[in-house]
Amino acid sequence: MDLRPLLPEVTIGLLALGLLVLDLVVTPEDKRLVGWTAIAGLAVALLPSAVVVGGGHRYLAIYDTYAVDPFAGFFKIVAIVSAILVIAAAMEFFRDHPTAHEGDIYVLIVFMVLGLAAMAAAADLIVLFLAIEWVSLISYVLAGSLKADRKSSEAGVKYFFYGAAASAVMLYGFTYLYGAAGSTNIYMLGGRLATAQPAFLVVAVVLILAGFGFKISAVPFHQWTPDVYEGAPTPIVAFLSVASKAAGFAALVRVLYVALPPGAWVGIVAALAAISMTLGNLLALSQTNIKRMLAYSSIAHAGYMLIGVVAVSAVPGVLGSGMSALLFYLPAYVFTNVGAFTVAIAVARATGTDAIAGYAGLSRRSPFAATAMGAFMLALTGIPPTALFWGKVFLFGAAIQTGFLWLAIVGILNTVVSLYYYVGVIRAMWQMPLPADAAPAAGAPAVTAPIETPLLRGVLAVTTAGALLPGFFPDTLVRLAQAASLLLKP
Amino acid sequence: MSGLLSLVLWIPVAGMIALLAAPREQVRTIRIVALAVTLADFLASVWAAAAFDFSRAGTFQLGEQAPWIPSLGVTYHLAVDGLSLPLVLLTTLLTVLCVIYSWRVDLRPKEYMILFLLLETGMLGVFLALDFFLFYVFWEVSLIPMYFIIGIWGGPRRVYAAIKFFLYTLVGSLAMLLAILIVYFHSSPRTFDMVALFQQKPLAADLHLGILAFWGFFLGFAIKVPMFPFHTWLPDAHVEAPTAGSVLLAAVLLKLGTYGFVRIVLPLLPNAFHALAWMVAVLATIAAVYGALVAMAQTDLKKLVAYSSVNHMGYVMLGVAAAAAAEGQPALRNAAVIALNGATMQMLAHGVITGALFFLVGVIYDYRAHTRGVNDFGGLWERLPVYTGLTMLAMLASLGLPGLMGFVAEFSIFLGAYQIYPGLTVVALTGVVITVAFFLWTIYRIFWGPPNARWAGLPDLDGREAWTLAPLTALMIAIGVYPAPLVGAINAAMLGILNLVR
Numbered sequence: 007m008d009l010r011p012l013l014p015e016v017t018i019g020l021l022a023l024g025l026l027v028l029d030l031v032v033t034p035e036d037k038r039l040v041g042w043t044a045i046a047g048l049a050v051a052l053l054p055s056a057v058v059v060g061g062g063h064r065y066l067a068i069y070d071t072y073a074v075d076p077f078a079g080f081f082k083i084v085a086i087v088s089a090i091l092v093i094a095a096a097m098e099f100f101r102d103h104p105t106a107h108e109g110d111i112y113v114l115i116v117f118m119v120l121g122l123a124a125m126a127a128a129a130d131l132i133v134l135f136l137a138i139e140w141v142s143l144i145s146y147v148l149a150g151s152l153k154a155d156r157k158s159s160e161a162g163v164k165y166f167f168y169g170a171a172a173s174a175v176m177l178y179g180f181t182y183l184y185g186a187a188g189s190t191n192i193y194m195l196g197g198r199l200a201t202a203q204p205a206f207l208v209v210a211v212v213l214i215l216a217g218f219g220f221k222i223s224a225v226p227f228h229q230w231t232p233d234v235y236e237g238a239p240t241p242i243v244a245f246l247s248v249a250s251k252a253a254g255f256a257a258l259v260r261v262l263y264v265a266l267p268p269g270a271w272v273g274i275v276a277a278l279a280a281i282s283m284t285l286g287n288l289l290a291l292s293q294t295n296i297k298r299m300l301a302y303s304s305i306a307h308a309g310y311m312l313i314g315v316v317a318v319s320a321v322p323g324v325l326g327s328g329m330s331a332l333l334f335y336l337p338a339y340v341f342t343n344v345g346a347f348t349v350a351i352a353v354a355r356a357t358g359t360d361a362i363a364g365y366a367g368l369s370r371r372s373p374f375a376a377t378a379m380g381a382f383m384l385a386l387t388g389i390p391p392t393a394l395f396w397g398k399v400f401l402f403g404a405a406i407q408t409g410f411l412w413l414a415i416v417g418i419l420n421t422v423v424s425l426y427y428y429v430g431v432i433r434a435m436w437q438m439p440l441p442a443d444a445a446p447a448a449g450a451p452a453v454t455a456p457i458e459t460p461l462l463r464g465v466l467a468v469t470t471a472g473a474l475l476p477g478f479f480p481d482t483l484v485r486l487a488q489a490a491s492l493l494l495k496p
Numbered sequence: 497m498s499g500l501l502s503l504v505l506w507i508p509v510a511g512m513i514a515l516l517a518a519p520r521e522q523v524r525t526i527r528i529v530a531l532a533v534t535l536a537d538f539l540a541s542v543w544a545a546a547a548f549d550f551s552r553a554g555t556f557q558l559g560e561q562a563p564w565i566p567s568l569g570v571t572y573h574l575a576v577d578g579l580s581l582p583l584v585l586l587t588t589l590l591t592v593l594c595v596i597y598s599w600r601v602d603l604r605p606k607e608y609m610i611l612f613l614l615l616e617t618g619m620l621g622v623f624l625a626l627d628f629f630l631f632y633v634f635w636e637v638s639l640i641p642m643y644f645i646i647g648i649w650g651g652p653r654r655v656y657a658a659i660k661f662f663l664y665t666l667v668g669s670l671a672m673l674l675a676i677l678i679v680y681f682h683s684s685p686r687t688f689d690m691v692a693l694f695q696q697k698p699l700a701a702d703l704h705l706g707i708l709a710f711w712g713f714f715l716g717f718a719i720k721v722p723m724f725p726f727h728t729w730l731p732d733a734h735v736e737a738p739t740a741g742s743v744l745l746a747a748v749l750l751k752l753g754t755y756g757f758v759r760i761v762l763p764l765l766p767n768a769f770h771a772l773a774w775m776v777a778v779l780a781t782i783a784a785v786y787g788a789l790v791a792m793a794q795t796d797l798k799k800l801v802a803y804s805s806v807n808h809m810g811y812v813m814l815g816v817a818a819a820a821a822a823e824g825q826p827a828l829r830n831a832a833v834i835a836l837n838g839a840t841m842q843m844l845a846h847g848v849i850t851g852a853l854f855f856l857v858g859v860i861y862d863y864r865a866h867t868r869g870v871n872d873f874g875g876l877w878e879r880l881p882v883y884t885g886l887t888m889l890a891m892l893a894s895l896g897l898p899g900l901m902g903f904v905a906e907f908s909i910f911l912g913a914y915q916i917y918p919g920l921t922v923v924a925l926t927g928v929v930i931t932v933a934f935f936l937w938t939i940y941r942i943f944w945g946p947p948n949a950r951w952a953g954l955p956d957l958d959g960r961e962a963w964t965l966a967p968l969t970a971l972m973i974a975i976g977v978y979p980a981p982l983v984g985a986i987n988a989a990m991l992g993i994l995n996l997v998r
Contacts, residue, residue, distance in 0.1 A: 326681070389639075391633050418670040429643075436644065437654070481565050
């Protein structure tokens with residue numbers, strides 16, 4: 007068997023195994039060494055992934071169960087970059103939340119990247135299901151990894167129960183497809199399902215969407231999101247909110263685009279998009295905890311991104327093709343959202359709280375973190391010149407181009423709603439004074455020390471650049487998204 | 497010289513970056529740098545005006561075009577004509593004056609100046625851009641600094657006013673974004689270049705789609721103008737904004753809306769605008785009369801000026817709507833040109849006059865009386881003769897006294913619009929009568945009457961304030977007395993736009 011196309015996976019797998027051993031030998035004080043090694047190893051794994059995107063080859067490997075195409079390679083890069091950023095932020099986070107399992111957490115993150123890569127590339131329903139379960143099981147453990155913290159444990163358990171149920175329903179949906187087509191291979195399904203009973207397919211789609219909806223946290227499979235986001239360790243939440251969501255979209259797009267006729271799912275997914283945007287944004291309005299707010303924001307963004315799934319277009323141009331729009335949006339969202347969570351980590355370090363009220367006066371205390379957070383909030387709203395602005399333009403453009411003007415209008419109304427709560431954070435940072443206990447007492451030195459450590463500062467610099475630069479010069483990312491939208495078609 | 501407009505556009509950003517690096521304790525240095533940057537930008541814009549060939553003011557000049565996002569066909573395309581050049585000059589001049597006026601702002605001076613410079617680039621970009629995406633990006637960029645300026649340096653209700661301003665304008669700009677995309681998807685070959693789209697008129701064949709796109713642009717621009725009934729953000733934003741913020745808001749940001757109607761909607765969607773011109777005209781007339789009536793009822797001087805802006809922008813929109821309604825009727829072409837000339841003149845006149853009025857309100861409120869209640873004053877002319885003279889001049893200019901800048905503008909609007917919408921014009925004229933009444937009444941209440949002993953110790957204008965107001969006063973008189981060169985340039989530009997309409 008030729009393992010060369012699987013070089014990214016092999017690299018990541020070997021890295022994870024090596025880290026397991028390394029974790030055994032380093033002393034508890036030196037667990038950061040595991041983290042740094044993980045970052046270095048993942049950076050190495052970027053290279054073969056980039057080759058897959060650039061190569062433009064599209065074929066099935068490993069007995070037709072695993073797709074090698076730029077699309078999958080692109081999502082491998084997304085997963086790896088998210089993991090690198092998150093591990094860096096996590097190393098600071100675990101300084102304040104000492105745990106005996108710090109090394110294990112880095113190892114698990116790397117293992118999870120392997121699962122995410124497999125989700126993006128799976129060409130067989132069985133492989134896909136295994137990949138999703140692999141990722142899910144690790145997510146549950148990571149969410150509950152602060153064992154001393156009851157909220158973290160609660161998050162892990164809640165996540166597990168929701169996830170187990172969603173997976174079961176999705177697996178049930180897969181059996182429908184198998185029953186109709188007599189194959190579990192996604193590429194075989196494509197030809198055979200074209201003649202299947204539409205009503206039958208709709209049932210299958212609804213069942214399958216339960217599993218994917220859970221992974222991308224789309225309404226009505228979103229209920230776990232706020233509780234898990236609030237309770238789980240912040241860097242883990244950052245990872246789940248971008249990497250897990252991205253891989254969920256990758257698998258969703260491959261299954262829907264390749265295996266199922268559009269008539270069976272476009273209407274349903276369009277409805278999910280509209281409901282997710284609207285409900286996510288409306289519920290976010292009243293949140294007072296930054297992590298819960300970002301949870302609802304993440305639900306809303308799943309809705310925006312679903313527009314990209316709905317807008318199937320034969321035209322490959324980035325303006326008009328939902329897929330290219332989605333692929334532009336995702337990396338922009340990775341940098342923006344991880345950046346926002348990184349600021350949340352920094353603020354929680356200094357104030358000990360995740361309340362948005364704790365951001366009061368941040369622009370005085372830490373102008374860099376506040377400016378970065380301001381940029382992330384405006385980016386999440388979709389204000390130019392940020393990368394997510396273009397992402398939204400492309401998504402709405404694709405909707406208009408494919409006859410879903412109403413979806414674009416829903417998206418725009420939602421954008422206006424979302425401004426209110428995103429600006430709430432900006433308002434706290436700039437328009438509210440430092441709280442009295444943090445303000446300098448008479449004679450005492452002023453609280454001017456920045457709240458972010460050099461490492462967090464580095465993560466913030468990278469994420470800010472990632473969230474803003476494609477806003478000024480979108481061309482590179484546009485071309486990348488276009489190249490990556492080469493999905494292996496039957 | 498090519499690159500001149502880029503210079504005008506980017507000097508403030510360069511200054512902003514310099515200020516970012518400046519230590520926040522060096523307040524004086526920060527102010528001097530800000531002043532130097534805005535002055536340099538003003539001089540650059542004057543240089544651009546000198547390079548501009550006024551005999552061909554109807555064509556785009558000093559153009560620059562470079563690829564920006566080649567994969568989308570979005571270009572960095574700048575140029576000016578007789579419509580945008582005066583607005584660019586107005587912007588750069590007023591920003592200088594705002595920096596001079598804001599010399600005494602002690603709260604976070606570094607951020608304050610940075611935001612004003614960013615705002616300047618945003619506003620200039622809107623006037624200079626000839627690519628839809630470039631236009632849109634600058635349109636939004638001008639929004640964010642104003643949010644912070646109101647939200648941090650504003651009055652007691654600044655939090656509410658700032659978010660209201662942001663939300664309202666975002667609704668409009670997103671609607672405009674949809675319209676831009678609709679236009680793009682129907683263009684062939686697909687392009688975002690405004691000049692190419694004006695010639696293509698992609699939606700001319702499909703009136704329904706044209707009207708859909710029109711509503712998108714209409715929402716975007718009408719909220720900015722603001723037209724009745726979208727004006728409710730304006731009094732809040734104006735009253736809460738710091739003085740320099742109010743000045744730029746009134747003098748330049750509102751013009752972005754009317755500029756959009758003249759520059760984009762008129763040549764791009766002539767059929768749709770023609771079909772709905774009656775609605776725009778009715779709303780404009782309501783704004784003119786209603787704005788004046790509400791202004792009359794105000795006792796807060798800043799609110800009074802804010803509502804008078806609603807009234808004045810109503811005149812502008814009446815002129816624009818009249819020009820749109822005259823489309824396709826050669827007999828009315830002259831009237832359309834006159835109305836449009838008046839509308840553009842009124843944009844400039846309102847910028848100069850209302851800018852001055854907000855400065856004048858700030859002079860009495862920020863550093864002297866700390867009240868803006870019209871009824872709290874009385875007999876001020878004895879204490880503050882220079883201040884009284886300048887305020888009276890600005891108010892008289894605002895009510896349209898012949899010989900001052902506002903008269904030329906309003907006269908042209910009504911002269912042109914009367915031939916197209918006689919009934920509405922007559923109704924709108926009552927707005928002028930009311931405006932005269934409330935400004936005279938205000939002058940009476942503040943400056944004449946029995947002197948209020950409370951204000952016995954107030955000093956007259958100091959040097960910095962005088963410097964802020966002198967250029968605006970000079971412009972009001974000079975253009976009022978001799979408007980011909982400006983009108984000539986505008987006239988050529990309007991002919992150019994109406995040629996595109998046909």
